[in-house]
Amino acid sequence: MNEEPALRRELAATLLADIDGLIEQLAADICAHSAAYASGSPVSQDDLRVTLRGNMELALREFGGMRADAGRFEAVAAENGRLRAEQGMPLATVLQAYRRGGRVLWQAMADWMRDRSPAQQRLVGDMAGAVWETIDRFSSAMADAYRLRTLELQHREASRRGALFEALLDGRADDxxxxxxxxxxxxxxxxxxxxxxxxxxxxxxxxxxxxxxxxxxxxxxxxxxxxxxxxxxxxxxxxxxxxxxxxxxxxxxxxxxxxxxxxxxxxxxxxxxxxxxxxxxxxxxxxxxxxxxxxxRLVHAALGAEPEIADRLAARYLDGVLRSGAERQVLLDTLRVWLDSGCSASAAAAALFCHRNTILNRVGRVAELSGWPADSGEARLGWALALRALELEH
Structure with a gap:
């Protein structure tokens, strides 16, 4: 006859009769090994003891084959996991507490088994396996629910952050x-x-x-x-x-x-x-x-906001150059460098690796084609704006 089921039931009933002492011992052990639980935040001491009582009662009933209803074991473990995820308690810390619970529970069982008959003591290995199987099942169900709830919370928080970010960019932060x-x-x-x-x-x-x-x-x-x-x-x-x-x-x-x-x-x-x-x-x-x-890019931005004005600038100040065919690009490039060099032919020549007279000839050609004299302040301003307007042509 297999004595183990009856022995497990007797052991579970004995420990359930002294559940308060077991809970106090377990709470002290967990707090001694975890600064997070010892601090009382985010899990209060009352919360810890209530959870330990519910978990321990279920674990002992499961171990002793005294389950009240199918599925409640996993459901309570999952609820614990969701709660700890919402409280922000690290999963590793929660799992460590479950392992401490298993150690305390097994120590209490080992102490009880010490006074049993030699035949019953030979069952201690099977009993240990049953204890840790129960703890593992509870821990796995808790951890799965914890991870799922964490993903849900992260998704919700990401959605909330995204919505508030959009509110900022839409101008609703005046509120x-x-x-x-x-x-x-x-x-x-x-x-x-x-x-x-x-x-x-x-x-x-x-x-x-x-x-x-x-x-x-x-x-x-x-x-x-x-x-x-x-x-x-x-x-x-x-x-x-x-x-x-x-x-x-x-x-x-x-x-x-x-x-x-x-x-x-x-x-x-x-x-x-x-x-x-x-x-x-x-x-x-x-x-x-x-x-x-x-x-x-302020000039570019201003001209880009008024494309008709940008087109008119290019036409008014550079129309002849733009219609000059093969020489168009070299004249525009030279004009840009000359203007950026403070209208210095020598500086522009050094930048373009050519002779100073080449720069003067090209600028003169721009003046001829555009109809604006190169020494005119308006011409230089107009040319600079027209060149930037040309950069906006996508």
Whole structure:
């Protein structure tokens, strides 16, 4: 006759009769081995004891073959896992507590078995296996539920963060409650130095654009990124960095086409930031491979906002050059370098590796074709604006 089931039932009943003492012993052991549980936060001492009582009663009934209803064992374990996930207690800490519970339970059983007959003591190995099988089943059900609940919470939090980020970029942060909620969800202060980056997505490259977040983080820059209307928009806490510094970091990460807003000091200004970053991006032709700060492209942004004016500028100041055929490009390139060199023929010649007289001849040809004298202040301003208007022709 197999004595083990009866012996297990007797043992379980004995320990259940002294469940209070067992719970106090187990709570003390867990707290002695876990600073998190000992602190009482996020799991209070009362919460711990209530959970231990429910778990221990179920474990003993399972061990003793006294289950009240099928499935309750796993259901309680799963509920424990979900609760600890919601409280933010690390899974490793919870699993350690379960192992401590198994040790305390087994020690109590071993003490009881010590006074049994030699024949019954020979069953101690089977009894130990049954104890740890029960603990493992409970731990597995708890851990599975914990992980699933964690994923659910992470998804919910990610959705909430994304929605509040969109609220910032849509201009709803004028409402102090929205601004406060967004700051809390994103984990940043409402007042600091920020900039918005808008990165163009390359429809021909599924891996584009790269995620610059990790690289920025290594430089101490917090950022948050979301896809948005054919682009990826990012809010960056730039701190002491300027937009130009941020542009250099993005270029180093392989970002090929992006616009950066001027820095601003309140999350409530994020909506204006995304508009200005988009204006900077729109000044860059597709495939340009550039990262542009708005303040470095103000003329382009202003002209891009008024395409008819940009077209009129190009026609008024450079029409003859634009219709000059084969010499068009060399004349435009020379004019650009000459203007950028402060209208110095010598400096332009050095930049273009040609003779000074060649520069003067080409500028003279521009003046002839355009009908504007090269020494005219209006002509030089008009030419500079017209060249930038031409850069906007996508």
């Amino acid at each position: 102090p409650a929205v601004a406060a909620a967004a700051a809390t969800a994103l984990g940043v202060p409402r007042q600091d130095r920020y900039a918005v980056v808008v990165i163009a997505q390359d429809t021909h490259d599924p891996s584009s654009p790269p995620d610059p977040g990790p690289a920025l983080e290594t430089r101490g820059l917090w950022s948050y990124w979301r896809p948005r209307a054919g682009t990826v928009a990012g809010l960056v806490r730039v701190r002491t960095y300027g937009p130009a510094d941020l542009a250099d970091l993005l270029r180093a990460q392989g970002v090929r086409r992006a616009g950066i807003s001027p820095a601003f000091e309140s999350l409530a200004d994020a909506a204006q930031g995304v508009r200005l970053a988009r204006r900077a991006l729109d000044t860059l032709p597709p495939g340009s491979g550039q990262v542009a700060c708005l303040d470095e």
